[in-house]
Amino acid sequence: MSTRRLALSVAVGLVLADSSVVVLALPEIYRDLDTSVTGVTWVLISFNLVIALAAVPSARFARRFGPGRSAALGLAVVAGGSLACAMASGLGPLIAARSVQAVGGAIAVTAALELLPSVVGGERRATVTWAAAGATGAALGPAIGGMLTEWVSWQSIFLVQVPIAILAGIPLLGIVREEMRTELIQRELRDPGRPHVAANVALGLVSAALAAALFLVVLLLIEGWRLTPIVAALVVTTIPIFALLGSRLAREVPNQKVRATAGAILICGGLAGLGLMPKAMIIFTIPPQALVGVGLSLVLSALTETALAGRSPQTIHGGWTISARHAGVVIGLLILTPIFTSAIDTQRDDAIAAGTAALLDSELPPLLKVELGDRISRQLGGAKGRVPVVGPAFDPPPGDLADQPAVDQLRATLEDQLDRAATQAFSSSFLLAALFALLSLIPIRMARRVDL
Amino acid sequence: MSEDPTERLDSGSSNRGRILIIGSIIVSLILCGGYLAAGGASYKPASVQNPCDPRPWRDPQGVEEIAQQFSLSALDGAACRLGVSREELAQALTTGEARRQFAEDHGIDDAELEEAVQAGLVRAIDDAQDAGAISALAAIPLREVAKRLPVEDAINLIGDSSRLFDNVSGYIDGAGGLLAGAQDALGQANDLLPDEIRKQLPPEVQDLLKP
Numbered sequence: 001m002s003t004r005r006l007a008l009s010v011a012v013g014l015v016l017a018d019s020s021v022v023v024l025a026l027p028e029i030y031r032d033l034d035t036s037v038t039g040v041t042w043v044l045i046s047f048n049l050v051i052a053l054a055a056v057p058s059a060r061f062a063r064r065f066g067p068g069r070s071a072a073l074g075l076a077v078v079a080g081g082s083l084a085c086a087m088a089s090g091l092g093p094l095i096a097a098r099s100v101q102a103v104g105g106a107i108a109v110t111a112a113l114e115l116l117p118s119v120v121g122g123e124r125r126a127t128v129t130w131a132a133a134g135a136t137g138a139a140l141g142p143a144i145g146g147m148l149t150e151w152v153s154w155q156s157i158f159l160v161q162v163p164i165a166i167l168a169g170i171p172l173l174g175i176v177r178e179e180m181r182t183e184l185i186q187r188e189l190r191d192p193g194r195p196h197v198a199a200n201v202a203l204g205l206v207s208a209a210l211a212a213a214l215f216l217v218v219l220l221l222i223e224g225w226r227l228t229p230i231v232a233a234l235v236v237t238t239i240p241i242f243a244l245l246g247s248r249l250a251r252e253v254p255n256q257k258v259r260a261t262a263g264a265i266l267i268c269g270g271l272a273g274l275g276l277m278p279k280a281m282i283i284f285t286i287p288p289q290a291l292v293g294v295g296l297s298l299v300l301s302a303l304t305e306t307a308l309a310g311r312s313p314q315t316i317h318g319g320w321t322i323s324a325r326h327a328g329v330v331i332g333l334l335i336l337t338p339i340f341t342s343a344i345d346t347q348r349d350d351a352i353a354a355g356t357a358a359l360l361d362s363e364l365p366p367l368l369k370v371e372l373g374d375r376i377s378r379q380l381g382g383a384k385g386r387v388p389v390v391g392p393a394f395d396p397p398p399g400d401l402a403d404q405p406a407v408d409q410l411r412a413t414l415e416d417q418l419d420r421a422a423t424q425a426f427s428s429s430f431l432l433a434a435l436f437a438l439l440s441l442i443p444i445r446m447a448r449r450v451d452l
Numbered sequence: 453m454s455e456d457p458t459e460r461l462d463s464g465s466s467n468r469g470r471i472l473i474i475g476s477i478i479v480s481l482i483l484c485g486g487y488l489a490a491g492g493a494s495y496k497p498a499s500v501q502n503p504c505d506p507r508p509w510r511d512p513q514g515v516e517e518i519a520q521q522f523s524l525s526a527l528d529g530a531a532c533r534l535g536v537s538r539e540e541l542a543q544a545l546t547t548g549e550a551r552r553q554f555a556e557d558h559g560i561d562d563a564e565l566e567e568a569v570q571a572g573l574v575r576a577i578d579d580a581q582d583a584g585a586i587s588a589l590a591a592i593p594l595r596e597v598a599k600r601l602p603v604e605d606a607i608n609l610i611g612d613s614s615r616l617f618d619n620v621s622g623y624i625d626g627a628g629g630l631l632a633g634a635q636d637a638l639g640q641a642n643d644l645l646p647d648e649i650r651k652q653l654p655p656e657v658q659d660l661l662k663p
Contacts, residue, residue: 249472258469262476269480276484276492287483295476350497356539357500360527366520377543417497424496 004119005129007171008112011075012130013137014164015105018078019048019329020138020211023218024146024229024236025154032154035091041337044215045330046095050102052326058103059110059319067114067315068175070107075169077104082165085158101158104165106322109134113318115175123314130318131304132247135297139240142214146233195320198447199307202260203321205440206299207328209267212336212433213239213292216426217274217285219340224422225280226389238286242293247301249294256302256309260444263299266291268437275430280419295437300325306447332436336429343425351414351421355390358413364406368398372407376414390414503531503538509583518585522576526610529575533568534560545607566603573598573606 022029022043030040062070081101088094116126148156214236221232246263253259270291277284304321311317359373372393379393394411398404501507507528509521524538531541536558544554555565574595581591598606 253468253472255466255469258472262469262472265473265476265480269476269483272480273483273487276487278487278490278492278495280495284487291479291483347497350499352543353500353537353539354498356542357498360524360539360542366523369520373542374546377546420495420497 002119003171004175005116007168008071008116008119009129009133010164010168011071011108012112012133013140014161014168015051015078015109015137016134017137017141017144018101018105018161019051019326020044020141020214021145021157022047022154023142023215024222024233025149025157026219027222028149028154028229029094033091033094037341038337039091041333042091042095043098045333047098047102047105048211048326048329048333050099051106052323052330054103054106055110055322055326056316056319058106059114059313059315061107062111062114063313063315066176066179067111068172068179070111071115072169072172072176074104074106074108074111075165075172077101078108079162079165079169080104082158082161086155086162106319109322110315110319114313114315115172117314123308126314127305127308128301131301134304135243135247135300136240138210138214138300139243139293139296142218143233143237143240146218146229146236150228150230150233193311195317196307196309196311196447198443199303200320200324202264202440202443202447203300203303203307203324204328204331205436205443206264206267206303207325208332208335209271209433209437209440210292210296211329211332212429212436213267213271213274213289213296215333216336216340216429216433217289220422220426221282221285224426225282225419227282231282235282235285236289238289239293239296242290243297244293246294246297250298250301256306257444257447259298259302260306260447261441263295263297263302264437264440264444266295267299268295268434270295271430271434271437275427275434277423277427280423299440303444303447332433336433339432340426340429343428344422347421347425348418351417354417355414358410358417362406362410364398364403364410365400368400368403368407372410390418500537500539503528503536503541506579509579509585518580521583521585522580523610525579526569526572526576528572530568530572530610532575533571534558534564545610562603566606569603569606569610570599570601572610573601576610 026040026043029035029043030037033040058070058074065073078101081097081099081104084097085094085101088097113126113130116130117123120126120129145157148154148160217236218232221227221235222229227235250259253262270288273288273291274285277288307321307324308314308317355376356373359369359376362369364372375393376390379390390411394407398407507524509525510517527538527542527545531538534541540554544550551565555561560568577586577591577594577598580586581588586594
């Protein structure tokens with residue numbers, strides 16, 4: 001692989017990973033910046049919203065200004081925005097810095113599509129490389145973000161991007177110099193024509209479903225089941241592993257409509273599986289994530305290729321696909337976040353009622369019941385909009401060791417009820433996300449078959 | 453006539469596509485069906501029992517156990533009257549602030565709360581009598597007391613009814629013990645009741661309560 005091709009792939013992968021890289025860090029950011037679940041979701045939404053809005057204008061900018069210069073400028077803005085994100089001391093500055101990062105990302109990723117055909121030798125190979133880099137970035141983002149959050153801090157997610165963006169920009173300086181040497185190319189700024197509506201709508205719906213798969217699984221694991229970010233990162237690595245396996249499968253089936261259909265069905269099935277988990281155990285998240293991973297690799301590449309096939313200029317239509325994908329993520333998050341935060345409150349109340357019943361019916365001495373009841377209710381009281389943690393309510397242990405087995409039993413019952421509540425709270429959102437994937441079959445069916 | 457290799461390629465590709473789509477549907481259905489069969493649709497917090505339904509007493513063997521069962525029955529009775537769960541009412545009665553919030557959330561005034569708590573105590577006395585924890589003789593004046601107990605005292609009694617059952621072993625120890633137990637219970641009830649309320653009791657109950 002040439003240096004330029006690698007640099008452009010890294011640029012595209014970095015920007016599309018950025019869409020989801022903070023997912024595993026959100027609980028940490030939530031606690032660190034002392035905000036609400038809805039507030040912290042905007043760290044994710046702002047980035048995707050700005051990219052959705054900026055992608056097509058960025059593509060036009062790249063064609064007018066020169067793709068090499070645009071890509072280098074975009075990566076420089078990504079580096080600056082990332083540094084600002086790492087230094088942000090509050091939610092507002094972080095959201096503003098994420099928006100700057102997104103503007104740079106939109107410019108870099110659309111310019112990369114303009115540059116790739118000359119670097120890889122052909123539009124089709126360029127499209128495949130661009131789509132594959134994007135899918136890899138999107139799939140790997142949460143896992144990398146989780147590991148960095150656990151090992152270093154949430155700020156490190158952004159700091160790491162600064163040298164990556166700069167290193168990816170260095171090989172592009174050669175292209176910038178070439179552009180500077182030549183006379184300003186009079187580009188053929190003809191009307192790019194209409195975007196491929198069906199493929200882009202399908203991309204939006206599938207991306208809304210995938211936002212749920214990545215964002216909600218992570219929140220369920222960390223906030224619901226109380227796993228550490230590193231364990232959660234390992235669990236969600238299932239998606240990129242199976243996306244890799246799925247990409248081999250994708251090569252066996254050239255028909256884009258077939259791949260898109262199968263991919264959307266698998267994502268739908270995987271999300272429905274996540275919504276129907278029979279127990280709060282990691283093992284039950286693996287098969288659904290495997291389906292989502294394979295589905296993701298099939299559907300994203302197929303729809304991106306369909307949206308770009310036979311359309312020129314590629315940059316503008318690539319801009320539309322980026323816009324559709326990120327708009328889908330934004331719509332998915334805006335619809336699903338209030339649903340699961342409200343479900344968390346309802347389910348938490350049910351879990352507290354079930355836990356209170358367990359406390360009342362336990363065989364503990366009355367005074368210990370009253371004391372534990374008081375500690376538990378204080379512990380649960382401060383957990384609005386999230387699943388509470390009951391562990392601290394059981395410290396210190398009871399004075400009489402004879403009561404310890406009954407206390408342990410009560411704690412296990414309470415934690416089981418909270419696990420049930422957390423899993424159930426996310427269920428409706430996963431099922432709704434599965435519906436998004438199912439609905440994407442309509443535009444996929446309508447999409448005109450284009451064999452490349 | 454020999455087959456066109458391009459057609460054979462198209463046909464092979466089309467078959468692979470069909471297998472991929474059908475396979476995706478089957479795998480998805482197996483996953484969802486398997487999770488449903490394993491209880492995926494019912495994995496949610498346990499629902500609490502309707503407080504109006506009878507809740508049998510667990511083989512009470514001592515003061516503390518009987519006092520706890522009494523408190524739980526009283527909570528059930530009060531919650532049933534208010535149309536809330538026993539658990540929600542228990543949380544509401546922990547502090548004055550929680551009680552005010554509960555009353556505000558459910559639009560319950562002081563009189564309604566007092567009436568519900570008194571009804572809860574009456575149910576607890578009925579349940580205690582059915583379980584053999586107190587005698588029928590002791591139950592009569594206790595009910596009259598419960599119906600007139602001020603709300604704060606009634607809530608305190610639900611929280612800690614052990615003083616009502618200090619000599620509970622007497623209640624369940626044969627006829628002699630039963631009578632002694634009844635006298636103790638009446639004595640405790642007498643202590644609980646303010647003078648002005650005692651005067652409102654039927655004369656025969658006032659006689660029973662005389663120390």
